[in-house]
Amino acid sequence: xxxxxxxxxxxxxxxxxxxxxxxxxxxxxxxxxxxxxxxxxxxxxxxxxxxxxxxxxxxxxxxxxxxxxxxxxxxxxxxxxxxxxxxxxxxxxxxxxxxxxxxxxxxxxxxxxxxxxxxxxxxxxxxxxxxxxxxxxxxxxxxxxxxxxxxxxxxxxxxxxxxxxxxxxxxxxxxxxxxxxxxxxxxxxxxxxxxxxxxxxxxxxxxxxxxxxxxxxxxxxxxxxxxxxxxxxxxxxxxxxxxxxxxxxxxxxxxxxxxxxxxxxxxxxxxxxxxxxxxxxxxxxxxxxxxxxxxxxxxxxx
Numbered sequence: 001x002x003x004x005x006x007x008x009x010x011x012x013x014x015x016x017x018x019x020x021x022x023x024x025x026x027x028x029x030x031x032x033x034x035x036x037x038x039x040x041x042x043x044x045x046x047x048x049x050x051x052x053x054x055x056x057x058x059x060x061x062x063x064x065x066x067x068x069x070x071x072x073x074x075x076x077x078x079x080x081x082x083x084x085x086x087x088x089x090x091x092x093x094x095x096x097x098x099x100x101x102x103x104x105x106x107x108x109x110x111x112x113x114x115x116x117x118x119x120x121x122x123x124x125x126x127x128x129x130x131x132x133x134x135x136x137x138x139x140x141x142x143x144x145x146x147x148x149x150x151x152x153x154x155x156x157x158x159x160x161x162x163x164x165x166x167x168x169x170x171x172x173x174x175x176x177x178x179x180x181x182x183x184x185x186x187x188x189x190x191x192x193x194x195x196x197x198x199x200x201x202x203x204x205x206x207x208x209x210x211x212x213x214x215x216x217x218x219x220x221x222x223x224x225x226x227x228x229x230x231x232x233x234x235x236x237x238x239x240x241x242x243x244x245x246x247x248x249x250x251x252x253x254x255x256x257x258x259x260x261x262x263x264x265x266x267x268x269x270x271x272x273x274x275x276x277x278x279x280x281x282x283x284x285x286x287x288x289x290x291x292x293x294x295x296x297x298x299x300x301x302x
Contacts, residue, residue, distance in 0.1 A: 003080035003184060005099070007050075008032040008070075013169045014085035015049035017106060020173025021083075028059060029077055032070065034088045035063040071095040081180065084138060085172070093140040101184060103138040106176065108168045110134060110150055112198035115143035120164050122201045123155060124227035127219070130154050131164070133172050135179050137190055142200070146190035149179050158249070160226045209234045211245075218255035218287050222248065235263075239280060248291065256291035 007018055007028040014033075021028070031054040036045040047055075054061040062073060071094040074082065079099040084091060085106045096103055109119035111134040123131040132152040139145040153171055155164065182188040209232040211224065225234045225245050235244045242263035249256055261267040270290035274281060281290065 002026050003101075003180075004029045004078060005081040005083055006030045006032060006074060006077065006079055007083050007085070008087040008091070009050045009083075009085040010034040010048045010088045011086050012049040013108070013165055014087070015053045016166075016169035017083075017085045017172045017176060018050060018053055020176055022057060023173075024177040026177055028083075029079065030073070031059050031061045032073070032087070033061065033063050035065055067092050071098065074098045081184070083176075083180075090142070091138055096138055096140065104148065104180065104183070105136050105138050105143070105145070106172050107134045107136060107143060108165075108172075110152065111136060111143060111147060112193045112195055114199055114201050116201035117203040118201040120168065121161055121204065121227040122199075124159065124161055124164065125223050127223055128155055131168070133168055133175065135176075135183075136193075144193060144195070144198075146192050148183050148188050148190055149175075151175055158226070160229060162230065204228070204232050206232045208232050211236050213238060213288050214285050218250055218253060221245075221255045221288070222250050239283070251289075251291070253287070255288050257288065258291045260290075 002025060005026070005028055007021070007030075009015070009018060010033050018028075018031070031050060033048045033050040033054070036047045036051070038044065039046045051061060051063060064070060064073065067089040071092055074095055075098055081101045082099045082103040083106065084103055091103060107119065108131070109115075109123060110130070110132045114122045120131070130152055132150055134150050135148040136143070137145040137148065151171055153168060179188070209224070209228045211221065211234060213236055216224075221234075225248055228234050229246060233244050235242050244261040244263065245257055246261055246267045247257075247259040249258060257270050259267050259269055260273045268276075271292065274290045284290075
């Protein structure tokens with residue numbers, strides 16, 4: 001018999017995990033997601049990926065505007081469990097003790113490394129060769145709770161944040177039901193985190209992606225582009241307006257830019273850009289170039 005549980009999540013990553021639960025026969029008693037937000041030039045309201053999936057499957061859904069509403073919503077449901085996947089708000093202490101077996105968080109790193117809001121980007125920026133999924137019990141403090149299970153996942157030298165989000169979401173979707181079954185059957189014993197190796201990541205802002213070509217190494221630029229594309233994006237203001245680096249690769253000891261974009265214009269490949277703005281070639285440092293067909297992707301970030 002499946003447990004009575006609530007699912008709290010918001011972005012596509014969380015929607016993938018929710019779909020994994022549904023595919024394995026786990027139907028949430030309630031889905032909680034962030035409210036619709038205005039997007040685009042017309043600021044039209046857009047539902048979260050989790051809200052859209054819940055409506056598609058006719059699941060009970062609420063989108064509270066404050067975290068303080070969560071406890072009052074959960075209390076009468078007589079839940080065995082609650083599952084949090086990238087919900088977007090800190091779960092209030094009053095809600096944590098409501099489900100019989102607590103609240104399990106699905107976190108996209110190997111805790112205690114990279115607690116907080118942007119663990120996937122942090123792993124790429126650090127040049128890590130592996131990351132993973134951690135199932136942990138929520139405590140009042142951020143990402144400090146005892147761990148139920150960790151699943152290791154590799155990072156290749158060309159992995160992007162978008163790829164890693166999709167890969168880790170698929171890992172969680174596949175492993176969440178067996179993991180939670182083991183926890184509910186008392187065959188998984190929670191393990192206390194060792195806080196000695198902990199680090200914290202923050203929510204990313206647009207300004208985090210600003211670089212100066214003269215002051216960044218090819219390896220650092222490669223990691224930054226792979227971590228921060230599509231958001232918050234990597235850009236420079238060295239050419240009098242915002243120039244975004246959309247894609248590139250390491251070619252030996254040089255970073256070769258494959259795709260660029262002036263703010264407000266469409267992305268173009270490096271050779272189209274070079275023909276339109278040949279003067280910029282003379283303003284690039286020797287460690288950065290615009291890619292040509294003869295610049296093979298090296299696949300190395302060492």
